[in-house]
Amino acid sequence: MMASIQGIRREDYRPPEYDIVATSLDFHLDADRTEVSAELQMRCRSLEPPESLTLHGENLELLELRLDGQVLAADRYDLVADGLRLRHPPQTFTLSSRVRICPSANTQLSGLYAADGVLLTQCEAEGFRRITYYLDRPDCLAPFTVTLHAAREQYPILLANGNLEATGTDDAGGHWARWRDPFPKPCYLFALVAGKFVVERDHFTTMSGRSVALEVYVAERYRDSCGRALDSLKRAMAWDEQVYGREYDLERYMIVATDSFNMGAMENKGLNIFNTKYVLASPETATDDDYLHVESVIAHEYFHNWSGNRVTLRDWFQLSLKEGLTVFRDQEFSADQNSRGVQRIADVRRLRAAQFPEDAGPLAHPVRPEVYAEINNFYTATVYEKGAEIVRMIHTTLGPARFRAGMDEYFARFDGQAVTIEDFLTALEVGSGCDLQAFRRWYAQAGTPRVVARWHPDPESGSLRLELSQRTPATPGQPTKTAVPIPVRVALFDHAGKRLPLQLDGAHLGEETVLMLSQTRQEWTFTGISGPCVPSLFRGFSAPIILERSDAASAEPFLARHDDDPFSRWENFQALAIRELLGYIREPKQVLPGADLREAVAAVTAQWPEDPAFCAELLTLPSEDYLGEQMEILQVDAIHAAREALRKALGELFGETWMAWYQGLAAPYRLDGLAVGQRRLRQLALSYLLANDRLRWEAIALARLQYAEADNMSERLAAYALLVQDVDHDSEDLIMDFYRTWRHHPLVLDRWFSIQLGRAEPATLHRAANLLVHPDFDWRVPNRVRSVLGAFAANPTVFHAADGSGYRFFGEQLRRLDDINPQTAARLATVLSRWPRLDERRRGHMQEVIAELARKPALSRDLAEVLGRCREAATEAPAHPVRPHSISIHPSGAREMNVDIDTAVKKGLEKAEERCLDAATLAVAELLARKEIGDLGAAAEVFGSDQVAELAGFLSDSMDCKALQDCCAGQHFDAEQAREWELDRDQYRLALSIALVAHKIERERERLGPC
């Protein structure tokens, strides 16, 4: 199956041979047969035109083809698989083509399609080739003139990019409109819309005093739900002027909303097309989260006007150049509009929920991938969210002023051009005057770095030594990794919870500073410290890494109560809950919650919540998915049971508080930060009340009352979801009532579909099957499909049912969806990449489903690529080859893995130039091989894996000398850890020995005496 997929490689990039100097398009629109006439002025970039030129085209019926006005003879061109090949094209020419397409048959929703009686387009990434023959690549920029003809009755509104130039009447009830976009753009930013809409208008005066018309086009039934979008748009326009000095450039800015859309929204120049989900908001139909999403997506698409449109991409490998940067920009906008701390927590939550698992599984890829088969599969959390984190780290490193100078340089230098990530970094370097060379590695290397932190206080000298090391695990196709630059935002607290002034190498750094960890291992010594203190690390989540700190057990409870960085406090609070839950999974008899967590929760609940939104974040338990990420092998049922047990325990323990908060936080509906926070915390209180045996019946009555009487969707839906997903409560009457009330509102009805699939019980499978044949289910509407299949796969206990029934059901539906909408099928299929984390039985079931799907006839390229990458990880040798049986040290072939520690220490001490760990590694390898070992690579050969030395480094960082000695003496073996590092028992024991030897060498060298 994989053999049929042709990968496109970044290194194969070649500039286009021709420029398109001007593009003129003429559409005769009709849902069943649209004719597109294109006139392209072509100019060869070199004086010597090539033998042939291929224009992209897909599913087009060619009606006519002319070159410089003359009908092109059949021997001058070929229709090939992916387009049209011109033979011997001249140096400059005008190509005129007329093609026919059928929008109503386009269920892929890529190119021009019909939905809900409207015609509209989606061209990113490669949809334009489904409209006309063209050089469909982002580095081919042209000004567009577009004329749309259609029946006036059915399509009264005709929109395209740019400024409206003229309108007129055609024969027989037709009319036309001509649009001109003066800014050269690649065709992926092309858009047209035709249909019946109502328009909500506003205007914005730019910083140079120009008035821009703002227009939101929606179906009549959504007329009153556009206020939030318009308001967000105006704030985004003002923000981009203030923070980046960027002004809007056309006479009008249009947004069109549709229920049928593969993505969230699309930034087509001057004519955004949005999934209704991210435009519409009214208190009766939208939740508080919906309001926040509308604000951030409207802003995101607007910001693209500069980061994406005015400066665009050279090729699709550079996707993060526009997406990572623009996500960073929209996150910062939202942080400025709302609570910065809560926003950061939400950003990190999203990153960890979607990107960390991606980075740790078979679909791991660098932020700038090197190869793809179908670019639609790379609109990933890695490209978007991790891409944004890279930009954020650069921002942290440069500071706001130098970052802005760099961005000014970027926009000035590359306006109107198609550029690369190197160009971006170069501009930032020139503008800021700082070297960002090392950040290039972040774009090239997949995998989430692990950072180990060790603290060495020295009360006598009043100093504190911080030792940080980093390691990035292997990912598919990238067995070895290099160190990346990691900004570490740090502060120190005294025991009263007060920040201490920082002194480093004699310099006074205030109460917070950023250290740069750019080597594998580095040290800093803070001085002038008079008493005991607790360090706070990676404040604000200053880098997308996983932190392991040696002092976690003592630091986390302290920071969960005292840290003044909201993210950091939340992070440590979560860490307490995670520790409890994982402990409970290991030993379910344990009493929940333990003292640390109980005290932390008590400290929060002891006072009236002045910042309710932040309180709600603190008191929300980690998700089941995130808990699963903390385990080597996912224990679906145990995780669910543990989380429920902790919710119940907290529900019982703080019952009075939850009731007092639930009642005291009730307030009339308003849409401001405080009111939103109050609603959020109130819902959390209600969920704890439902878990409290004594108060449960009262809580159910309150929830039912809230569902019936709330004057806003946030509260109504929260009560509804809590009751419907409570498996001990019969909610069928509510499900019926909700359906009757909202069946005519697609976005709310999507919730009706998805919420009932959140019930953690086997019957949910049956429910899902029934929903797929419900009269309101529609395979052609991606939102609806996701509301069933996406929700189903997000229910861990049902999707991961031990008998494989969840996977099989899901696989059958993907099979069907692939024929209708391959893009959406492929995106949903990415959950199948989780198989390496499953137990043997589930793993077998999931792999069967993957194999079965891969055999499907007429499998799309989209789905084939995702399945192929999932399967490759299974058949390919593991990225870090484990070769436990490939070494033969003794003539007998038996491995002798016992190490004489003292001899190894002696040998290691002879290697005075090596770092302690390297000296230990080499010494142990030499003892085993009974010969000189030249370097660490040769040592890895001896051990059968280069992971042995890596694990040794980790162990020596995270354990002290005494603990290592005990482990070595006691034949200690941690099977879980060994599996994580892909090592067998002997190799694991070797790593322990090396770590101990390294400690002993260090003590000898520093004359500290034996440990």
Ligand SMILES: [Zn+2]
């Ligand atoms: Zn975007």
